Structure formats: C-alpha cells, structure tokens
Amino acid sequence: MIRLLYLSQASSALTKDQVQKILESSRRNNPALGLTGVLIHGGGVFMQVLEGPEQAVLRMYLKILEDKRHINCKIIYITPIDKRIFEGWSMGAIERDDVLGFDQIMELHHQRKEVVQAKVFTNAMHEFLDILKAEHG
Ligand SMILES: Cc1cc2nc3c(=O)[nH]c(=O)nc-3n(C[C@H](O)[C@H](O)[C@H](O)COP(=O)(O)O)c2cc1C
Structure with missing residues (x-):
C-alpha cells in the first residue's frame, strides 16, 4: 500500500455544498477501491491524503487531477x-x-525542501486523525 499527500487550489470559491458533492462521490467510490483518507479544505486550498493499494491510489490521483474544481495539484509526499x-x-x-500541520505542510511546500521530512508529514496526519475523531466520533 501507499499513502499520498497532495495540495491543490480550489478553482473558485467553493460552497459547502460543492465540497459536500466531492465528499459524497469519494464516500461512494472509495470503499470498493480500498481507499481511505482525509480531505482538508480551507482558504482556497485542498489538501488530501489518499491511502490504499498502490494502483488504486495512483489511478484515483490521476482521475482527481482531471477534476476542474481544482487546479495546480502537487504531490508533496508519497510513501509505501x-x-x-x-x-x-x-x-x-x-x-x-487553521489546522495544525496544514500550516507546516504549506510551509514545507513553499520552501520546496529537498529533504522530505517524513516525520513532519506523519505527525501532521495523526493530528488530522485526532481532529476527525474529535469532530465526528
Ligand atoms: C479535491 C478533490 C478530491 C477528490 N477526491 C476524490 C476521492 O477521494 N474519491 C473519488 O471517488 N472522487 C474524488 N474526487 C472527485 C473525482 O474527481 C470525480 O469527480 C469523481 O470520482 C467522479 O465520481 P463518479 O464517477 O462516481 O461520478 C475528488 C475531487 C476533488 C476536486
């Protein structure tokens, strides 16, 4: 399996309903593909973690790349x-x-650090998981 993290820019200011539509198709399609993850949206930016079988993650990423609701997708971390x-x-x-970790990841992205600091990413992801658990049980 792999885990992939990418950043993108919302192509316009998306309403809650529009983001909800993205989540609905994700929740409809991902279980059969063995995909799990989190979609973070705010400040005109998306950040998504996709995890699952390598081929499934990469295929989904290619599909998502084509989506007109966002632009400038950039993979910032990918790991087995x-x-x-x-x-x-x-x-x-x-x-x-104002998600913790989100800022750090944006910062790393802006600095385009050559050394990928795996710990920063995994720590941030665990923070996202804590937020999900706190907000949605
Ligand atoms: C930021 C972003 C994240 C997305 N994430 C997923 C995803 O995890 N799973 C998914 O099936 N579609 C995702 N989509 C939507 C796909 O691009 C595509 O619209 C959708 O898979 C089509 O689903 P359908 O063929 O069931 O209509 C995402 C779109 C955007 C803009």
Whole structure:
C-alpha cells in the first residue's frame, strides 16, 4: 500500500455544498477501491491524503487531477505503508484554515525542501486523525 499527500487550489470559491458533492462521490467510490483518507479544505486550498493499494491510489490521483474544481495539484509526499492512518475513513473531511500541520505542510511546500521530512508529514496526519475523531466520533 501507499499513502499520498497532495495540495491543490480550489478553482473558485467553493460552497459547502460543492465540497459536500466531492465528499459524497469519494464516500461512494472509495470503499470498493480500498481507499481511505482525509480531505482538508480551507482558504482556497485542498489538501488530501489518499491511502490504499498502490494502483488504486495512483489511478484515483490521476482521475482527481482531471477534476476542474481544482487546479495546480502537487504531490508533496508519497510513501509505501504497511498500515493505514485513516482506517475506517472512506474520506474524512476537515473544513478550516487553521489546522495544525496544514500550516507546516504549506510551509514545507513553499520552501520546496529537498529533504522530505517524513516525520513532519506523519505527525501532521495523526493530528488530522485526532481532529476527525474529535469532530465526528
Ligand atoms: C479535491 C478533490 C478530491 C477528490 N477526491 C476524490 C476521492 O477521494 N474519491 C473519488 O471517488 N472522487 C474524488 N474526487 C472527485 C473525482 O474527481 C470525480 O469527480 C469523481 O470520482 C467522479 O465520481 P463518479 O464517477 O462516481 O461520478 C475528488 C475531487 C476533488 C476536486
């Protein structure tokens, strides 16, 4: 399995309903594909973690790339995994600008650090999971 994290920009200011539509298709399609993850939206930016079988993750990423609701997709972290972080979340949702970890990841992205700091990403993802659990049980 792999875990992939990418950033993108919402192509326009998306309403809650429009983001909800994305989550609905994710939750409809992802379970059969063995995909889990989280979609964070805020401040005109998306950040999504996709985890699951390598081919399924990469195929879904290619499909998502074509989606006109966002632009400038950039993979910022991709790693082989034996264990999911987002087990049970066909697509968790976090809607806010001030997520911990989100800022750090944006910062790393802006700096385009050559050394990928795996720990920063995995720590941030565990923070996302804590937020999901706190907000949605
Ligand atoms: C930021 C973003 C994240 C998305 N994530 C997923 C996803 O995890 N799973 C999914 O099936 N579709 C996702 N989509 C939607 C796909 O691009 C596509 O519209 C959808 O899979 C089509 O589903 P359908 O063939 O069932 O209508 C995402 C779209 C955007 C803009």
